[in-house]
Amino acid sequence: MAKKLEMPKMGYDMVEGTLAKWLKQPGDEVSRGEPIAEVETDKVTIEIEAFEAGKIIKFLVNEGDTVPVGAPIAEIDDGSGDEEAEESAEANASVTPSSDAPAVGEGAEAAPTAPAVAAQPEKVEAAPAESAPAESTGRLVATPVARGLAEQRGVNLAGLKGSGPDGRIVKADVLAAASEPKAAPAAAAAPAVSEPKAAPAAAAAPVASPVPAPVGLVFAPPAPNAVYSEEPLSRLRQTAAKRMVESQQQVPPFFVTSTIEMDAIQELLPKLREAHGGKLSVTELLLKACAIALKKFPSLNATFAGDKLLVHKDVHISVAVATDAGLLAPVVRNCDSLSLGAISSQMRDVIGRTREGKAGLDDLQGGTFTVSNLGMFDVTNFIAIITPPQSAILAVGSTIATPVVRDGEIVIRHLMNLTVSADHRATDGATVAQFLVELKNLLQNPFKLLL
Amino acid sequence: MPVITYSEALRQALREAMTNDPRVFIIGEDVVHYDSAYGVTKGFLKEFGPERIKDMPIAEAGYAGLGIGAAMNGLRPVVEMMTTNFAILALDMIINHAAKLHYMFGGQFTCPIVFRMPNGYGQLSATHSQAFDNYYAYMPGLKVVVPGTPYDAKGLMKAAIEDPDPVIFIEHTGIYNIKGEVPEESYTVPIGKSNLLHDGKDVTIVGYGRMIPYCQQAVETLASEGIDAALVDLRTIRPLDMEPVLESFRKTNRAVIATEEWTSVGVGSEIAARLYTEGFDHLDAPIWRVGFDEVPMPYAKNLEAHVVPNADSVIQAVKNVLAGKTQKIRQQ
The missing domain is CATH 3.40.50.970 (Thiamin diphosphate (ThDP)-binding fold, Pyr/PP domains)
Incomplete structure (x- = not known):
């Protein structure tokens, strides 16, 4: 039976997508989760994957075409039932608009429906009425509670077979899928020792959500007699792996470090907390300082786009957060125009949601710069990997009491190392150095953050 | 008592x-x-x-x-x-x-x-x-x-x-x-308060009046078949208290509305509408309504028995809902 693959909606504000490249040809067999095409949105290029196994009948859009979200882009034969009738019905359906429609269209006032109906009376009879609603539109039919639950548990509805009438996906289907052992984010926390039986992983594979293609070097066991347990990677970690390899391979980074005296901040912070009446940490002060400094050095708040630099007007800062599922970077929006208090409440809100596994795509995408703070782990400094399409990331080390020389005297100061990794195509060492000087100026005179 | x-x-x-x-x-x-x-x-x-x-x-x-x-x-x-x-x-x-x-x-x-x-x-x-x-x-x-x-x-x-x-x-x-x-002493039951008569996790049956004894029978029979039905007695149909109904529905995600009236444009239609709107995100199957068949009541005993709902009608509706079927109401 022919099913339509639609232009997916990959962000809340996505209304159309450009088909960048077909990765398959008509006639190719695809398995579920296999990439079929690359789609470009205003944000990213994403591979779209087959929702189930089948054979590509035809493409409905050409490379370079831009079509609205939900528009059919390809037809895939899933190999189920009644192919003859379906195919001829499909053929009729696709022929009707091109051959009959013009005539009907011109005489639109007169007998608008009669010709179309007359053209294929037997075919209409042949199609079982029961299956028509769900199948003919290619729409994914799931109950509201099933949809909500799928989103909560990270179950990909497109990969499910519904047990309801006409294949409707119901709550029980989602619950069953969510409880299956597979490499989905929800199940990722529990590592499985797969030594005794490799079968479960293979059996689970067809229902698992599509995973990104492996990138970079993939290694075999180091020795034939090596003793190890096999821990399946979550989709999140696989995606992260792919992005990190892409960044290291294709983005030329350079690194600049500066040391900041944090004594003034340490003095100010308790007073700020009291005035704010809520939680407040160095991270919020860092976000505010970065936002101010980024406005002065916009090439660090930008995206390298080949022959041009996309300089972002707003400062949306991704904050790296370790969660049970892995590393995520929820976005604190408009840090440049928000007060410390507002930054704090937004940050705590979005981080909370992220830790609870409730963050949506909108919480996690759209950042223009990243702050990664490992200060709580007693690290002197570290170097972070740039996350494209951003052009820079700030790595924050611990604040450490250190003897320093001031006016010829040895005194104790609380020092913190900041290291910027930046895309050398987008910006240069002198700019990053000045950015760090600006950060230092702000953080050592933190009242400037309050203006 | x-x-x-x-x-x-x-x-x-x-x-x-x-x-x-x-x-x-x-x-x-x-x-x-x-x-x-x-x-x-x-x-x-x-x-x-x-x-x-x-x-x-x-x-x-x-x-x-x-x-x-x-x-x-x-x-x-x-x-x-x-x-x-x-x-x-x-x-x-x-x-x-x-x-x-x-x-x-x-x-x-x-x-x-x-x-x-x-x-x-x-x-x-x-x-x-x-x-x-x-x-x-x-x-x-x-x-x-x-x-x-x-x-x-x-x-x-x-x-x-x-x-x-x-x-x-x-x-x-x-x-x-x-x-x-029934207690001998004086008491009142507040107007405008629905009542959860029986809690359950598989389906919420909503009824009132004559249908309540039938629904209670249905709940018992269904329990013997392993189906755990909840029953909410509306008691008042104006003003309507939907909260106990919605509270149960949020757990069961399915509902049968049992009223002794012609089904279309009835009180049950209003209950269904409220569930579809206020309970939308919790819906897992089309709602079923139990009521009279849509004909003037026949005099013949066998025909009359066919038209009016009873415990079996409720049980059948519950099974239809659990199977995710869609009800087609036929007006004559």
């Missing part, structure tokens, strides 16, 4: 109100010498004397108006309509007078009146086997209660008589003899 009939529970409530409040009186067809058509006011003439209970001529609009006038002037009439079928002759009085007085006279008058009327059937044929629950539940200015248990019958009757607004009190010929525990 004493176990008594629905009919006896009503009698207790009426007797208590008549005893405690001299403003309360009863009028209706055959309520005095015939002890009323279904025996609810049996013996009241002897107990309370001819001033407190009066037989009325076959003129429903007339004596409904009499009751309304008395209520406006400070009395607490209980007007018994022999059946809901006859009560439609008094619709103008009920809808255009009782329901509107308080509003149209700027609050100068209230209309604390109770209209008792039973639904029912049993080879009474098309004009005497009807339900008009939705007619009254539709109308702002009225309160409509439809108790489904003896306990609620007594408590709601007390509340209805004490209420400052006109209350339509719908009974059922098929329910007068069901029995249940």
